[in-house]
Amino acid sequence: MTPPNENLAAVPVLRHRPDPSDSVIWEPSERWVRGTKGDVTVVDSRRPLLVWEPGRPVPLYAFPREDVRTDLMRETEKPATRRHAGATVFYDLEVAGETIPRAAWTYPGEELAGHISFEWFGREVLDHWYEEEEEIFVHPRDPYKRVDALPSTRHVQVEIEGTVVADTRKPVLLFETHLPIRYYIPREDVRLDLFTPTDLTTRCPYKGVATEYWSWAGGGDVRPGVAWSYPEPLAAASAIKDRVAFYNEAVDIIVDGERLERPVTVFSAPAASRPEPPGESAR
Known part of the structure; x- marks a missing residue:
């Protein structure tokens, strides 16, 4: 009989849960992800990371720098308010004659070094996002949601x-x-x-x-x-x-x-008055 836990070192860890628990959580994805602005493909990656920031119910993607058109990006000053879990560097995106301020950023720490994330929530920086050949909206799909x-x-x-x-x-x-x-x-x-x-x-x-x-x-x-x-x-x-x-x-x-009893959710208030939760699906 194999002793308990003897082969655990050979089991891949798919989800990384750092300590403390309010830190960024990430895991690799095998989906082919692309993002476009106009006729320009800004992101094209077959090895993105899914990143969950503290307080956000849904993930973002972080892409290897070499899968991003960094020639279209210019380092810019950080926003006045704290955003994106201590992001260290922000970038403006310059494409098709348009400059999109603070469209992307990098996370601190060695584990996510060399990866770049893009804004999705509140304002759609890129025109279209695709997982494989299907267009996706609002935020990346969470593999832990059905x-x-x-x-x-x-x-x-x-x-x-x-x-x-x-x-x-x-x-x-x-x-x-x-x-x-x-x-x-x-x-x-x-x-x-x-x-x-x-x-x-x-x-x-x-x-x-x-x-x-x-x-x-x-x-x-x-x-x-x-x-x-x-x-x-x-x-x-x-x-x-x-x-x-x-x-x-x-x-x-x-x-x-x-x-049935009426549930109380983020959709309980009229659409005109309720705050839009980051990444919450429309229905």
């Missing part, structure tokens, strides 16, 4: 201000780590005549682009854009295509006769 869209036969009803606005026995339940279940309902089972279309668009790294939003037209204190749909979701969430979901935080949902 999104499962499962067809169901549960009886789901949605009420707003006492009015039943949706009633179905053919929902798709979307389970997303750290968020409440979202109930995606066939359009024919939703009273869209009670809503007004909006021009809101949001993006999610796991589901794609939600280009259809509706606001409740019946009055009362109901957040705008309370319902949404993904006309062309990403392949992993294809089951929600063209279906309509509602903020559980702002409507009453009854599942198999049980009225």
